[in-house]
Amino acid sequence: MSFDYDLFVIGGGSGGVRAARLASSEAGAKVALAEEYRMGGTCVIRGCVPKKLMVFASGYTPAFEDARAYGWDVTSGAFDWSRFKTNLHAELTRLEGIYTRNLGNAGVEIFHTRAVVKDAHTVELANGQVFTAKHILVATGGRPFVPEFPGSDLAVTSNEMFLLDALPKKMLIVGGGFIACEFACIMNGLGVDVTQFYRGAQVLRGFDDEARGHVADQMTSGGVNLHVGTDVVSMKKTPDGIAVKSTTGHDDTYDVVMYATGRNPNTDGLGLAEAGVKLGRKGEVVVDDYSQTSVPSIYAVGDVTDRINLTPVAIREGAAFVETVFHGRPTKPDHDLVASAVFTQPELGTVGLTEEEAREREPIEVYSAAFRPMQTLFAGREDRVLMKLIVSRETRKVLGCHIVAPNAGEMIQLAAIAIKMGATKEDFDRTVAVHPTMSEELVTMKTPTRVA
Structure with a gap:
């Protein structure tokens, strides 16, 4: 049977792009990739890169203070969110262009639209085009999860933090994972009055207890108003902002409420279950050690598999997939001792x-x-x-x-x-x-x- 492509990749994030480039440029495969939003995925567009740039921006506040102690005559002035936001999105656009050009230079055909799986060897684009592929790679990543409760629609997630029209004066962050803690520190460093709720006993669950306790102590001493054992009951829009009722009586009104209470794999509406692909409890694609799904021609890498949800891991998984499928060298991505x-x-x-x-x-x-x-x-x-x-x-x-x-x-x-x-x-x-x-x-x- 002949196919339109040797490989069709769904998702233009770190894992999918790496797999597509290597399969095309090094293995000589005919490859297509579909991305419905912006090339670069979560990491480049709405995750690691813009977040780290915000981390850098927030670090200047204590640096200005320290400079005076070191003898510098420094006036810190005020943080200009609009200027930073303009520069930030210019940089993201530049990086997106690099991702797109590199794929094109490698010979990958790019479709800037949504793609879904129709069967073991067929994908359909949102514009109605249908293509066949010997292999399909799902690399659609994940998305933030907000639980449903009265007023939950008023919350933003990490996705929207880079799109705010103005820097809030007062903000609540709900969650205790690394995204919640990072943004609590970022916004605090930018001069926002930050409160953080976490329903557990200590933030950064899964990390070393002594280390996460040390981080929490330093966060609170740095100005973050952290409340553990606390969750939101309801939120309501008022003339003054978003009124939040909590489980512990720490009720207040905020300009912005951000939820960082977990992420779910992006598998909704992709047609995977209908095609016979086994999904897990959270909707993650279940794969073996070689990233192969229950349908032999369909593979998955990155956050959509909910293994180790880190950009470098997705890149390694994409490379191992190409080694296994296109070079005939079965390769397991190494998930041991990942820093x-x-x-x-x-x-x-x-x-x-x-x-x-x-x-x-x-x-x-x-x-x-x-x-x-x-x-x-x-x-x-x-x-x-x-x-x-x-x-x-x-x-x-x-x-x-x-x-x-x-x-x-x-x-x-x-x-x-x-x-x-x-x-x-x-x-x-x-x-x-x-x-x-x-x-x-x-x-x-x-x-x-x-x-x-």
Whole structure:
């Protein structure tokens, strides 16, 4: 049977674009890709990139204050949201153009419209065009989830945060994951009066307990009004803004309420179940170790599979898919020891096991140090950073590393290389410190804080 394409990719985010480019340019496949919104997906258009630019913008407030302590005659002035927003969207448009050009240069045919799956080898575009493909790759990502309650339609999500007409004076953020905590720090840094509700006992569930407690302490000391064990009962539009009623009596009125209470895979209306593709409880595409679905000709990568929802992971999954399907080299994407960063203020960088996870598996040693870094100590701030290693007592391997500090994301990338290579605590100990730095603490902690 002949097909219109060797590969048809649905979704122009990081995973889909990588797979399409490699299949076309390196494997010589005839490839098409359909994207219904903007090329680049969540990460480039409404996630990692614009968020990190907002993180940078929000970091200037304490920098101005510190500069005065260092002898600079600085007047910070006011933050101009409209100017930043204009520059931000110009940059996103530039990046979108690069993604589109790179796909075109690789020989991929692009359709700027929605595509759905009709059967194991057929896709249909919103304009009525129908194409056949030997292989179909679903890479449609995820979307923010807002629970239904009275007034829930008044909430915005992370998607809309980059489109606000004006910076709010007072804002509520609901959620305790990394997106909620990042935006709480961002908006606080930009001068917004920020309150954060989280229904759980502590924010950043799933991260190391000591590290997430440290982040929460630094967030609150930095000005975020954090209420754990608290949820929203109802919201109502009033002349003064959005009136919020909470479960704990922390009722107030806000200009903007943002929900960051989880994300769901984008599989609604794609025709996957009808085509025989097995979906999970949240609507995620169920795949095997090679990203293959229950329909052999259909694969899926990235957040739509709800495995590890990180951009670099989606890219690796897309590359492994091409190796497996078009080069005949079965390749499993490596999901072990994936480092990640939470861009709060301060940042949290993490790789490997948390103390809680490691303790359940084997006897461990914990090395932990919290201290005031010299840069902000000199400026008179009370900031504290945390360096932490989890070590196997039997093998001496470093099982996990957790850093809460400015630029922790940069530090954890390098620590992840050593841990991925199987470095032991003694390997860390043999490494000469770089002084004076925060990260030197990782190689100077000689005595365990505790043994478990």
